[in-house]
Amino acid sequence: MNSGRLLNIILGIYVALIFCFVFAPIIFSMIFSFNSQRFPTIPLGDFTIEWYEKIFADADIWEAARNSLIVSSSAAVIATFLGFCTAYSDYRYTFRFKGPYLALILLPPTIPLIIMALAMLAWFSKIGISGQIYSIVIAHSVLTAPFAMAVIRLRLNQMDPDLEAAAWNLGGSEWATMRHVIIPFCKPAIASALFLTAAVSFDEFAVSWFVSGLNKTLPVVILEIVQGNIDPQVNAIGTFVFLISMTLVVLAQIFFASRQLKSIRS
Amino acid sequence: MTTTPRKRIGLYELTWRLxxxxxxxxxxxxxxxxxxxxxxxxxxxxxxxxxxxxxNWERMLTRGFFWDSYLYTVMIAAASTVCAMCIAFPAAYALALRASETTRRWAIFLLIIPFFTSYLVRTFSWFVILSESGVINALLANIGLGPFTMLNTSFGTLVGYMTLTLPLVVILQTVTMANIDRSLIEAARNLGCKPMATIWQVIIPLSKTGLIIAAIFCFILSFGDFVAPFYLGGSQEPTLPILILDTTKSGQQWPRAAVVAIMMMLTLFAIAFAGIALAYRKRKGAK
Structure with a gap:
């Protein structure tokens, strides 16, 4: 048994190393964002909030932050609506060509973003909707709808299949049942899907970069700064973006958890 | 709960499907x-x-630079997949079969966090950490080593790919192995199977499907990523995504970029289908 314990210790250290690797860039980026050196190294320089002052004074970054918020919230609403419709169709009905139907919503994440970026840029230019903020909204709704669909579909799985039929038997129309039974049941998942898709959209840069034209989002600004030179402002923006994304994820998680609790209670 | 298939499709149904x-x-x-x-x-x-x-097809497919880039991209994405799968495996094994349920849940929750941090910022962070005067070389200098050139090499690219793929691969492998029927592993141990042999002959075959899916995702992500080879690999050997980027952004040659993109998609389809066929292939003798 001694060798078993030794193995456990070695494996524990190994797992810790993996976590170090995964979190090193995130943590270092936060440290660097408060570090006075332009080329951060060890030993670290002095503590400073210079980089934060710089980004807060930069009108372009405010503009980009505004664009990012508009894009991620609008894309989240559209993607969640589409995800809900598809999840419900998949849950309730069987029909011909259901395979291709589901492929239509589930495929986008399996195609590299750079390819989607090129395809969308070309198509959007062709039909005259490229270079606008709503171009990014449309693109992101396509890319994030599958995540919304997955979250809501999982929730529908937990619903008692007789619940809907019971509502019909009690005289509710299909529409009334949707409004008073299914949507309330799915509410936590819908909220969860909204935050999740917003978070994914908030970080996406490849497609945004291609289709946005002059309307840059925050990740696109980061991309352009990084292309030019080493500029610790990136760390400050990154830390900021991280806080926003994490808030969204934690909110999604809270709704997810509350939904678990409720289903246990009922 | 399904409606009868031949019924006329009503307005309600269409509202959700269309x-x-x-x-x-x-x-x-x-x-x-x-x-x-x-x-x-x-x-x-x-x-x-x-x-x-x-x-465009003729121009791209008859040029050496396209095939050089194609080969390099396939090779480095394959290298990335092998690295990620091997590096992740011991960790996933520990989390799935040796850790408690609570530890595993926390580990997976922590591993999801990177998906919601900017990949660009993480790459930039690596850029600074790995540079000639960066953190790693400063630490190594303390013990009298280095400096090592890690940026603008395939090593740099791989570090970027690992940043992108490792959390996902660890999660997928962990979930797969955690779902193995424990009694089969117990049985192997009771019958005198050594730990390493148990891994090779019991655990890996039982989690084959999940492992292959993890590898496919890892390959797709590495194959399509332009950030790691561009910023950490120095794009000295341009990968296909960088080729698309250059052709689209600087040359206005969208049709040629489309050729590259289609070649990439065909490659990914071929690999995904081969992988899935392998994953779901029934073992000989098994029903």
Whole structure:
């Protein structure tokens, strides 16, 4: 048994190393964002909030932050609506060509973003909707709808299949049942899907970069700064973006958890 | 709960089914199909004209630089997949079969966090950490080593790929192995199977499907990523995504970029199908 314990210790250290690797860039980026050196190294320089002052004074970054918020919230609403419709169709009905139907919503994440970026840029230019903020909204709704669909579909799985039929038997129309039974049941998942898709959209840069034209989002600004030179402002923006994304994820998680609790209670 | 198949489709049903069909046909299938068509268009005087011409295909596929880049991209994405799968495996094994349920849940929760941090910022962070005067070389200098050149090499690219793929691969492997029927592992141990042999002959075969899916995802992500090879690999050997980027952004040669993109998609389809066929292939003798 001694060798078993030794193995456990070695494996524990190994797992810790993996976590170090995964979190090193995130943590270092936060440290660097408060570090006075332009080329951060060890030993670290002095503590400073210079980089934060710089980004807060930069009108372009405010503009980009505004664009990012508009894009991620609008894309989240559209993607969640589409995800809900598809999840419900998949849950309730069987029909011909259901395979291709589901492929239509589930495929986008399996195609590299750079390819989607090129395809969308070309198509959007062709039909005259490229270079606008709503171009990014449309693109992101396509890319994030599958995540919304997955979250809501999982929730529908937990619903008692007789619940809907019971509502019909009690005289509710299909529409009334949707409004008073299914949507309330799915509410936590819908909220969860909204935050999740917003978070994914908030970080996406490849497609945004291609289709946005002059309307840059925050990740696109980061991309352009990084292309030019080493500029610790990136760390400050990154830390900021991280806080926003994490808030969204934690909110999604809270709704997810509350939904678990409720289903246990009922 | 299903309605009878031959019933006329009502308004209610259509309301839920149609939105995604319309939306994805216009904004997902549309772009992809248009890109295929575009690969046959011609560019004259910096303007794209609709045509049906194999010129772009001929131009890209007969050039050495395309195939060099193709081969390099496939190789480095494959290297990335092998690295990620091997590096992740011991950790996933520990989390799935040796750790408690609570530890595993926390580990997976922590591993999801990176997906919601900017990949660009993480890459930039690596750029600073790995540079000649960066953190790692400063630490190594303390013990009298280095400096090592890690940026603008394939090593740099791989570090970027691992940043992108490792959390996902660990999660997928962990979930797969945690779902193995424990009694089979117990049985192997009771019958005198050594730990390593148990891993090779029991655990890996039982989690084959999940492992292959993890590998496919890892390959797709590495194959399509332009950030790691661009910023950490120095794009000295341009990968296909960088080729698309350059051709689109600087040359206005969208049709040629489309050719590269289609070649990438075909490659990914081939690999995904081969992988899935392998994953679901029934073992000999098994029903």
């Amino acid at each position: 939105p995604i069909i319309v939306w994805q046909c216009v904004f997902f299938a549309g772009p992809v199909l248009f890109m295929v068509a575009m690969s046959f268009f011609l560019v004259r005087n910096y303007r794209m004209t609709e045509a049906f011409d194999f010129a």
